Amino acid sequence: MSIPVQSNDLEAQLQSLRQEAQEAIASTDTLDALEQLRIKYLGKKGSVSRVLGGMGKLSPEERPKIGALANEVKEALQGDLDARRTALQDAAIMAQIESETLDITMPGVFRPQGHGHPLTQTMNQMIDVFVGLGYTVATGPEMETDYYNFEALNFQPDHPARDMQDTLFLPNGNLLRTHTSSVQIRYMEEHEPPVRIISPGRCYRRDTVDATHSAVFHQLEILAVDEGLTFTDLRGTLKVFLEAMFGDIEIRLRPSYFPFTEPSAEVDVRWKGRWLEVMGCGMVDPNVLKSVGYDPEVYTGFAAGLGVERIAMVLHQIDDIRRLYASDLRFLRQF
Structure with missing residues (x-):
């Protein structure tokens, strides 16, 4: 119960x-x-x-x-x-x-403000000029094939011009690019004219290191391809660029030779009372246009290339290229 x-x-x-x-x-x-x-x-x-x-x-x-x-x-x-x-x-x-909570009355921890390396500053200044002229920045690999670095740019396998750009060859048959011209070939293969590009970047050559040469250096190259481009267009473009970098200066073009341009010229500027070579240039060789599938009977183009280190050394009156790579803060703080 x-x-x-x-x-x-x-x-x-x-x-x-x-x-x-x-x-x-x-x-x-x-x-x-x-x-x-x-x-x-x-x-x-x-x-x-x-x-x-x-x-x-x-x-x-x-x-x-x-x-x-x-x-x-x-x-x-x-x-x-x-x-x-x-x-x-x-x-x-x-x-x-x-x-x-932060005590805004406490003194902060001081950290020195950084700034761009003189090479970076110079490169950016040059890029700004050409972007303002309507050019596009193009980049490519630093490890290249023989075709893009030499053959497509009209360097014949046995041509002595290859000796001027001896580089570091890799076991797989590739190499470290000797110029950023290889970027131009890659870009033209994928784009139809008109083309207006700049190709900045690091390059490699088997140079003996001294006050004006380095095995690793930086280039900026210019390429324009369109109908009716002439050597006058090339000279006018370079004059605008050099005046933007150096001010109102006198320039001259001297006949020269490059496998990938014809005719070719060296460009000098009148700087501090003497002529100073700053870049090479020329009209794009018809063989280069053919290698990327452009008709040289329809299109013409011009190209130019310069070393960023050379321009930086002139602008900042640097006496030895090796100072740019030493990472010495006493030197870098001046910029």
């Missing part, structure tokens, strides 16, 4: 649970612990649910009273849980704010 459950017993249990839960909620200090308390008291298998499991043994008259009390206890505990959760979240935010 089962012993009847008295409503007073369930009421006392609910009130006891309420007091116990409220004390536990008030003393918890983490959100994880608070969630565990919610499960413990208000979960499907929580303490309140277990107490309510005895309502089936109450008389019909007593059940509404206990049900109303149970709902009151649940709402009170849920309210306490929400309030405590909000308090803990606010405390966590305040702690984070305090830990990340």
